Amino acid sequence: AQSVTQLDSHVSVSEGTPVLLRCNYSSSYSPSLFWYVQHPNKGLQLLLKYTSAATLVKGINGFEAEFKKSETSFHLTKPSAHMSDAAEYFCVVSDQVGGSSASKIIFGSGTRLSIRP
Amino acid sequence: DSGVTQTPKHLITATGQRVTLRCSPRSGDLSVYWYQQSLDQGLQFLIHYYNGEERAKGNILERFSAQQFPDLHSELNLSSLELGDSALYFCASSPRGGTGGYEQFFGPGTRLTVL
Numbered sequence: 001a002q003s004v005t006q007l008d009s010h011v012s013v014s015e016g017t018p019v020l021l022r023c024n025y026s027s028s029y030s031p032s033l034f035w036y037v038q039h040p041n042k043g044l045q046l047l048l049k050y051t052s053a054a055t056l057v058k059g060i061n062g063f064e065a066e067f068k069k070s071e072t073s074f075h076l077t078k079p080s081a082h083m084s085d086a087a088e089y090f091c092v093v094s095d096q097v098g099g100s101s102a103s104k105i106i107f108g109s110g111t112r113l114s115i116r117p
Numbered sequence: 118d119s120g121v122t123q124t125p126k127h128l129i130t131a132t133g134q135r136v137t138l139r140c141s142p143r144s145g146d147l148s149v150y151w152y153q154q155s156l157d158q159g160l161q162f163l164i165h166y167y168n169g170e171e172r173a174k175g176n177i178l179e180r181f182s183a184q185q186f187p188d189l190h191s192e193l194n195l196s197s198l199e200l201g202d203s204a205l206y207f208c209a210s211s212p213r214g215g216t217g218g219y220e221q222f223f224g225p226g227t228r229l230t231v232l
Contacts, residue, residue, distance in 0.1 A: 034220075043119060043207060043223035090160060104173060105150070107160040 002027050004093045006108035014116045019078040021111045023065075023091035026072060033074045034092040035065055038110075044090065050074060061085070086115045120144065121210050121224035129230045135196040138227045142189055142210030148172070149191040150211075150221060151183055155204035166191055167213075198231045205229075 007022040025031060032051045036044040048059025055067040061084075065076045074091060091108040120143035130136055142149050151163040153176075162175035166185035177183075180198075185191040195202060205228050209221035 036223075043121075043225045044209075044221075045119070045223070046220045049220060105162045105165075105175070107152075107162070109159045 002031075002093055002095060002104055002106050004091050004106050004108040006089075006091050006111050008111050009109065010112045010114065012114040012116060013081050015083055016080050019063075019076070019081045019085065019113065021076040021089050021091075021113065023074045023076065023108060024072055025074060025091070025093045027093055027095050029095040031093045031095040033065075033067060034094070035059065035063070035074075035076050036090045036092060038088040038090065040087070047076070047089075081113075081115050083115050083117070086113055088112050119222040119224065121208060121222050123206075123208050123224040123227050125227060126225070127228045127230075129232065130198060131232055132198055132200060134198050134231075135194065136198065136229065138193040138195070138206055138208075138229075140191045140193070140208030140210075140224060142191070142208075143222050146210035146212050146222070147189065148211045148213060148219075149185055149189070150209045151177075151191070151193050152207040152209065153204045154207060154226070155201075158204075160207075163193070195229070200231050203229055203231045 004025045034049045035047040038044045047063050048057045050057050050067045058064045063078045088110045094105045122141045124139045147168045150165045154160045163177040164183050165173040169185050180196050183193045205226045207226045209223045211219045211221045213219050
């Protein structure tokens with residue numbers, strides 16, 4: 001069965017320090033993994049995605065994530081936080097439903113990132 | 118701006134009523150997805166349509182239904198509304214039928230309040 005767990009509901013860092021948002025997943029097939037960001041009162045925007053190519057994925061705004069199959073993890077990182085990074089972040093897993101072409105999508109519960117000046 | 122539009126932005130209604138939420142995907146996108154976001158349930162996938170046909174169902178209640186029209190816009194119908202249906206409803210679109218590997222472009226959402 002598919003699932004995704006975001007290990008922290010809230011992360012607070014100082015501006016200019018590294019960001020780590022943790023995500024673990026389980027999937028019966030070869031999953032696609034995504035990180036989305038949601039700023040207050042806005043829709044979701046894709047940060048990055050993993051689809052079985054390179055395990056280190058670079059996204060927008062300096063974010064990157066590493067797919068580690070042995071640890072079933074897909075943690076999101078950024079070397080230096082900026083005030084504009086304050087938002088909700090969602091880890092998403094998607095894979096095929098049985099032998100069909102349809103896919104199942106599971107969102108994590110979200111991690112709220114706060115940035116201290 | 119993602120190119121996905123949703124109307125209305127806000128909707129306030131009473132329990133027992135029926136409402137229709139509308140979504141227009143990005144130009145050229147064939148897939149439309151509906152999501153519900155609430156404080157207690159988080160973000161839940163409801164249903165996926167591709168080129169007019171239902172592709173996948175998530176945690177969609179029987180009181181809810183959706184369809185995708187020939188011009189590819191989609192409507193989500195919510196009936197016999199309950200207080201717990203109050204949430205933000207998002208629509209997303211993508212170019213293809215499956216979700217594996219394809220970015221979804223999200224609309225700004227419709228905030229439904231059931232009183």
